[in-house]
Each structure stands twice: as structure tokens, then as C-alpha cells.
Amino acid sequence: MDAMQVKFLAMGIINGFAVGAIYALLALGFVVIFKATDIFNFAQGEIMMFGAYMAMLMSNALVGKLGIVAAFTLAFLISSFTTALLASICEMTVVRPMLGKPVLSIIMITLGLAFVLRGGVEFIWGPEELPFYKPFRDAPLLVQGVPIAEVRLYTIVTSLILMGVFFLFFKYSNKGLGMRATAEDQETAFLMGINVKRIFTMSWAIAGIVGAVGGIFLGSTVGNLVPYLSHMGLRALPAVILGGMNSITGAIIGGLILGVCENLAGTYIAPHIGGGDIKEITSYVIVLVVMMIRPHGLFGTKEIERV
Amino acid sequence: MKTKGMFFSVFLAVVFLFSHSALAEVGVTEDSILFGHFAPMSGPGAYLGKMSVGLTQAWMKHINDQGGIHGRKLSLIIEDNKYDPNLTKTAFFKLMDKKIFALINVYGSSPCVAIMDDVQKAKIPVIPTYASTHLMFLPMKRYWFWLAGCGLESGVVVNDYIYGDLKLKDARLGICYQDDEWGKDGRLGTEIGAKKYGKKPVAVSLKRGSKDLTSQVTTLMMSRATHVYFVGYAPDFAMLIKTAQNLNYRPQFIGDYVSVDARIADWGGPITDGAWAIGVTGLPQEQGMGIDWAKEISAKYMPAPFDKIFIPLQLIIFAGSKAAQTALESCGRNLTREKFVDALGETGGLDMGGLVGKLGYSKTSRKGISQYRVYKFHYGQKKFTMLSDWRYPSIKAEETR
Numbered sequence: 001m002d003a004m005q006v007k008f009l010a011m012g013i014i015n016g017f018a019v020g021a022i023y024a025l026l027a028l029g030f031v032v033i034f035k036a037t038d039i040f041n042f043a044q045g046e047i048m049m050f051g052a053y054m055a056m057l058m059s060n061a062l063v064g065k066l067g068i069v070a071a072f073t074l075a076f077l078i079s080s081f082t083t084a085l086l087a088s089i090c091e092m093t094v095v096r097p098m099l100g101k102p103v104l105s106i107i108m109i110t111l112g113l114a115f116v117l118r119g120g121v122e123f124i125w126g127p128e129e130l131p132f133y134k135p136f137r138d139a140p141l142l143v144q145g146v147p148i149a150e151v152r153l154y155t156i157v158t159s160l161i162l163m164g165v166f167f168l169f170f171k172y173s174n175k176g177l178g179m180r181a182t183a184e185d186q187e188t189a190f191l192m193g194i195n196v197k198r199i200f201t202m203s204w205a206i207a208g209i210v211g212a213v214g215g216i217f218l219g220s221t222v223g224n225l226v227p228y229l230s231h232m233g234l235r236a237l238p239a240v241i242l243g244g245m246n247s248i249t250g251a252i253i254g255g256l257i258l259g260v261c262e263n264l265a266g267t268y269i270a271p272h273i274g275g276g277d278i279k280e281i282t283s284y285v286i287v288l289v290v291m292m293i294r295p296h297g298l299f300g301t302k303e304i305e306r307v
Numbered sequence: 308m309k310t311k312g313m314f315f316s317v318f319l320a321v322v323f324l325f326s327h328s329a330l331a332e333v334g335v336t337e338d339s340i341l342f343g344h345f346a347p348m349s350g351p352g353a354y355l356g357k358m359s360v361g362l363t364q365a366w367m368k369h370i371n372d373q374g375g376i377h378g379r380k381l382s383l384i385i386e387d388n389k390y391d392p393n394l395t396k397t398a399f400f401k402l403m404d405k406k407i408f409a410l411i412n413v414y415g416s417s418p419c420v421a422i423m424d425d426v427q428k429a430k431i432p433v434i435p436t437y438a439s440t441h442l443m444f445l446p447m448k449r450y451w452f453w454l455a456g457c458g459l460e461s462g463v464v465v466n467d468y469i470y471g472d473l474k475l476k477d478a479r480l481g482i483c484y485q486d487d488e489w490g491k492d493g494r495l496g497t498e499i500g501a502k503k504y505g506k507k508p509v510a511v512s513l514k515r516g517s518k519d520l521t522s523q524v525t526t527l528m529m530s531r532a533t534h535v536y537f538v539g540y541a542p543d544f545a546m547l548i549k550t551a552q553n554l555n556y557r558p559q560f561i562g563d564y565v566s567v568d569a570r571i572a573d574w575g576g577p578i579t580d581g582a583w584a585i586g587v588t589g590l591p592q593e594q595g596m597g598i599d600w601a602k603e604i605s606a607k608y609m610p611a612p613f614d615k616i617f618i619p620l621q622l623i624i625f626a627g628s629k630a631a632q633t634a635l636e637s638c639g640r641n642l643t644r645e646k647f648v649d650a651l652g653e654t655g656g657l658d659m660g661g662l663v664g665k666l667g668y669s670k671t672s673r674k675g676i677s678q679y680r681v682y683k684f685h686y687g688q689k690k691f692t693m694l695s696d697w698r699y700p701s702i703k704a705e706e707t708r
Contacts, residue, residue: 008525008528008529011521011554012522012525015521015522015525015554126357127348127354128353128357129354129574131573138552138578140552140553140555147553147554147555149553149554151553152553218518221518221519222546223545223549223574223576224542224546224574226351228351228516231516232518262522263519263522263525264522265522266521266523266526267529270522270526271509277486277514279514279517279519280514
């Protein structure tokens, strides 16, 4: 393998890692809600999209007064907060009344929520591609001759920091422990004095924050926003399944693995098989193989019921 | 006797009424002509779908405000096909149920190919289809009138310009194409054109709606392509250029006729400066009877930003509408689908006033466009200018069959 080939391989891995970081954030949103509430939220992609649009709205409004860096930073924070707020409101008004109802009904509710959010965004901003202004330079940084886009670097660093923060939150904070306890056994957690309803809302809020951050970096990478950006949410599903539906670590690692594998497959395999959907297929092939060996995912745990 | 006479008169009146309605064409009444239209009103292609609907409605309002055509007002019903071939079938049959006279200004290679046989069987005129695949006009299909940039021929023109005009013998051509009928036609033409000059392009595909083109760009970099031809939506063209910049890769980018869109400046930023595109329409800044007509209608009936012409694709929709209008006018009051189709077949050579090159319809051909131009984009001015005037591809689609 010559130097050029190594360079291209490194490019493939780094860029795949950045895409994987966005998958990981989305997957984290899925898992946090699923662990706490046993609900699989099909509107996670739309929540991500909403976060990206909110950031665009704020960034465009503030850029003239504050400059792009300050406007983007403020937009980042406001968008994270408003998306968390939106997700919490959705949980309290739409999802919570459905608790205890058949699983299929709850799935339909989250699907309906997805359609409403997507339709709402399209109604407000239209179907057109809208430019997303961000502070990252388009010219790449060269590390040992390997070009790395600034936005990719920020995506990776910010995502890793955020994942680290949530990891510590779940492991050491009272609220985090409460969420884990609720995930383990809702009734016991309730009897132990944990406000289960608040935990549910909090899990949706966290999913909103990670979704918004994923959306902002996805929008920054693509450079444009369009309502069907929400389809990216479905691309993160294999990461959830690969890592294990109830594992936060699994979701993060699953996302990163799939991001890298997809990118390498698109670079090295697609040209030899005439293109096609190899990038999309790769994730599902990997999930299929892993499922055959470990049905609960790489880090998922088997639920044992005593009869 | 008087009563008998009255009954006879009523009988004759009823017979006349029924015979008249039996003779009337589907979708045509005393005072209206109903057209059908399908387009992606949501999803990745919605930015074009909403524009094509708006422009078609604007043209109709313009006609109707002038009293219609032979006293008949034009009306339009729309179905959202989401650029999906299966949904297009459903949309087509829904439009049939609503008794349309003809389909107007439809586009999308995969959607149109999906209903190709259904249209032929139903004998519904389609004027025009902006689908880019050569399958729309080869072999000739009586009811399909084609008006677009042919993917195959555009691919040949790219090679003609690089290797023929500019004589860049060391140029290495790559193609990045949307993985559907449109893109595959572009790939086929690029390969056919390259073969003529003893070259073999590297090809990478993208899934429609894809938001990450890193692996495609990396493959093109690995193949050391100096020129990259893109077949797909304009926002994706801008995304390809930006992704390449992010990876420190600066080949000459070339878009197809859909990428002749000044908004690539907003989507892609300054890096889009200098990009080329293969066009099939005139340019908004040019003078011409047809272009002026399009500008007048847009200014009067279209909401911003489409009240101004800034995308040549706007011009092609007016070109199709103008061909339809000419044929409707020549049919007279006694309008039938068959008569309309025959009249359309006689619009070949119609002066399009700069909207497109020569219109090519005839009794034996439904290929509306055969001429292409090469354009260059100027980011600062947000406009394209001409690098090469109207030209025919060195290998026509008809010669490849």
C-alpha cells in the first residue's frame, strides 16, 4: 500500500467517523427514550430536522448583528434548548396519554408525530433547499497530508464531548441514576420515590438535544437544509440495532462503526459493482450478520424473565 | 298534432344533445380544456415540482385572461408523485379518472418510463415530458412529446467539448450520476462519447436524496479525474463541489441542464464559480421573443422569487407550453386528442424565440431538442454565460441504437 492509498484510506475512515458521529447522536436519542419509556420514537429524525431548522432560523437572524461565529454559537444553544422543549411537549401531550396502550398504537403515534413535524417544517419553510450559514471554513485542514474538513472535525469533537457528558450524567448524577432505575423497572423506581413522569419527559428532552446537535452538524456538513433531511433518522436505525436497543454505549459505537463501514464500502466496493445503493445496504448487511451471531446487538443485554 | 310536433322537437333536441356530448373529446367542454400534471410536490425534487406547477398555472392564467384558446379556458389538476415511479402510476390513473384531455409539462425519467405504455394504451397526449432519458423518444411513441436535455447526448457533448473543442488530451473524465434512468442515460452517453476519443471515464453513482458524497468524491480523487460531469439535481451538484473542496480536490465540474441554476451560488458558495454546465435552453439575460414572453408572464403571474427568470429550466417549461399553445390554436374549435397530436407533430421548426434551440417535432419524430450549449457559471454575478453556441452532439441518440 503506497502513501497515496494510505491517505485515501485515512480520508475514508475520518470522514466515515464524522458521519458515524451524527448516526451515533441520533442513535443515542432513540436509545435514551427506549430505555426510559420502552417506546421506539420514529420521530427522532424529524426532531433532528427541527433542530437544524431552528438553528438556521436563529443563525440567519443573528448573523448581521453578531457575526457568524457568535450567531452560530448562540443559534446552537437556542436550537438545542427549543428542540428539547419541543420534544418534551410532544412527550407530555402526545405520547404520555398513550402509555399502557398497545405497542402498535404508540408506534403509530410516533409515526404520526413524524409526519406532523415534517409537514409543519415544510409548511413554514417550504420544500426548497435553504442555505445553512455556518462558521466553518470550506478549505480543509491538512494533517500529515490528509485533508480534513473543519466541519467534520468539529462534528467529531463536539459529538464525542456530548456523548461523554451524557455518559457521565447517566453514570454519576442523581437524575441519570433515576433514569437508569426507571429503565430497569418503572414500578420499583416509582415506589422508591422517583418521579417517573419527569424521567420520561427528561429522556425526550435529552433526545431532543442530541437530535438538534446532530441536525446542526448535518446541516453544516451538507450546507443546505431541506425537510427530507429527516430521512437521516432512518439511516441511524441500524446503528441502534447493531449496538443493542438498550445500550447507550452500543448506540454510540454502532453509529461510529456503521459510518466508517458505509464510507469505505462506498469508496472501495461501489465502483467495482457499478455503484448502486451499496452505502445504504452495507449497514443492513452488517446488522444482519451481527444479529445472527448476537441477536441482542453488540452491547445489548438479554432480558431474562422468571416464570 | 301540435303535441306530436312538440314531442318530436324535444326528441330531436335530446338526440342532438347526446350526439354532441358523444362527439366531444374527453376533458374538453364548451368552455374549458382540462389538463393533468404530476410532479414531486414533496421530497427531494419538490423544489422543481412546485416551480413546474406554478409556471404551468401562470401560463394558463395568461391564456385565460386573454379569453382562452378558441373560447375555451385552460385548467389544471395536479397529483403529487413524489418522483416515485409507483406513485406516478397511481397519479396517472387518478388523472385519467378525472377525465383529463392531456398531460402537460411533466418530468422525471423514472416516473415517465413507468407510465410509458399506459399512456400509449390510453392514447393520452403528453406535451411535453422533460424526462431526460432517450427512451422517451426512441423508438418514437405517438403520444409522447419530448423536450429536455437528453442524458445520453449531453454526455457526448461533454466529451466533444473537452477532447474535441479544447483538445485536452490528458484530461481524465469522471461522472457522478443519480442512480436512476436519468443518471444512467447520462452515464451511457458519457461512456459512448469517451469511447470515440479513446477514453474510459470513471463512474460513481449517488442515491437520490443522498446527503453525503464523500465516498463518491474520494473515488473520483483516486482515479485522478480532472473533469467531473454530474447528472442530477442542482443542489446535489453544489453539494458535490463543496464536498470536493472539503477534501482539497478541485477538478473542473460540469453539470447537466438541470444544474444550469443560478441558485447553486447560494447552495454551494464561491467555490461554484467557474463550473460548467451543458444547457439546452437560452439564458435569462438573452434577448428573444420567447424569452421576453416568458419574462412577461412570470412577472405578472408568479410569486417571488419566480417572478423573475433566473433558471433556464423556467424557460424550458415555457417552451413546452408554447408548443402546446400553438398546436391547440391550430386545432380550431373541433378539438380532439388525435387532432392535437397531429398538430403537435407539425410544430417542428417553430420559432421558440430563444427559449430553446430548434424545435424538432415532426410526423416521425417526437424529439423536441437536439441542440446543446456549454455554459460557465459566474458566482459574483450569479449567472451563466456561454462557452460554446448551439451545437449538435457528435453522436446522436438515434445513432446509438
